[in-house]
Amino acid sequence: MGVAANIAFHTRTLWLFAFSDLKTIVIPSTIFGVVNALAASKYRDSLQTIHYTEILRRSPLVLFWVLMHYLPFAINNQRTPLAITEDAINKPWRPLPSRRLSPSQAKVLMFSFYVFAQLCSVFITGGLRQGVGLIFLGTWYNNFGGADVNPLIRNAINALGYICFISGAMEIALGAPLPLSTTSVLAKWFGIISGIIMTTVHTQDMYDQEGDALRGRRTLPLVLGDGPARWITAVWMVVWGVLCPNFWHTTLPTRTIGMALALLVGLRTLAYRSVPSDKVTFLIWNIWVSFVYALPLLQS
Template sequence: MISPTAHIFRKKLIRKPPFWAPSSTSAGSTSYASSPSISYRIYSIWLFTFSDIKTIIAPSFAFGFFTAYISPSFDIHPAPTWQELIQRAPLMLLWSWINLLPFAIDNQRRPESIAEDTLNKPWRTLPAKRMTPQQAFNLMLVFYPLAILTSLQIGGLRQCIGLVVLGIWYNNFGGADASWITRNFINGCGFVCHISAPLEVALGGQQVASNESTIKWLLIIGTVVFTTVQTQDMYDQAGDCLHGRKSLPLVVGDGPARWSIAVPMTFWCIFCPWYWSSSPITWTLVVSLGLTVAGRSLALRSVSQDRATFRLWNLWMVCLYALPLTRVVY
């Protein structure tokens, strides 16, 4: 049942696609392609993950690449050479994408998700009617085993299994909707899986979970995400309301939710450079960007402004991933 408040938000949810979004000439059409070409099918599959390139795939690759490069700082030996890192880079991207895809399909295939995407992301595969929900479900059943087999071959198998469990919890057992605490926890664990697996791939399949210094850093990253990832919920309150999700801003209110971002952001942007004994330049960059996110969360409250704040949050996370490099430079 849709909350009466949802109707207040419905008009706010309708927006033009951003300039970087794929064209969706078929969006809103009333029929599906009868005999789609191979390129049409491939592009339809790609659209499931397009919006997550900047939030999941690129940052995860950055973490794996940076951390593998200075792996001796984490007591990981032997360190890969530049040539090995470059050779393994496509495999790192493959791991991120093929493990993200089945989760994204499961997340987007439900009627309420299609209705929401029809309003704010009409270029996606299902609202654009490039594929039926049943075809998407069948595709998901194919790619979950493919993700496991790929991880078995190139590394990151435990993280893959972890993402399968987290994804089923998130999409099928109320993990995304029932509680903002559970939602943030799953996001935190998911981030840790997504960033640590490309690192293992970059290290040639070497497991990193048994390394104490690596575990500490991953736990810090997971806690950072748990306490600040509600940044992504600020601009999507309309969609979450329609969806019936109990995201943090809908539970505690818009104002308190913004303070729940600003306070931990202020702490983490100071703590993380301190943890790595970073150089003054690094301190300035991370603190400035973190305080910018905190300040924008409090002062700039439109949907477009919140969306831009979330992009800055993702950039700040990438800066955190690069912090261990400063131990080498400093």
């Protein structure tokens, strides 16, 4: 295999590790980082503000930072025997079930990216605290039962992970660490986003109940039942659909779009219950989350 072919092969391998969560983590986190850096002056906190052209110039760095920190998590998530067994049924194109590399090679790759990701945080300026947090959360989630034993713990780890990704992305966009404060507008916004993830992220578990049952995972729909889990999602989507635009005092058109997306997710969750339909609902949920991330810039 020539050099170019070898590079293309390994690049595709990394792409296959990350592909499933581009819409969930990588793209939305990048949107949050850039948009909220552009809206930094609206937080009324001790945030460093820089010219919008500099933020836009740093946007590729934001995407790069998010991707580099997501890759080791994804590799860790996909390298266990149970994960490989499940993926062989549901996602046979992934690197391990398709035998593009072995589990031992994946482990080496995971550790290499953990180190590389932290070096990125040092040299790009920002996201170091979040990177360390993601190592801890990812290890708990994938290696110590965080994703498997209790749906509340699973959702809580997801919520903390989301906050690490979006706050790290914002630091990269600004080129400086965010201030540590529990009373700032930014901290309250992170709290709201944590609540969103905690109460609705199991939308992603609705279409994968068969695979989760195979792995012995205790996700919300498997513990409470499919129906109750759907109603929990629907009710909370209405709550967040009202609360988030109100928090930022957005315009009526912005409130209308946000509420329409939230209602669409809630109604689809209740009305359309097939696996393909749940996948579409989860995609719309990610679009809504990305819209929510942009609310500070849409403040009236």
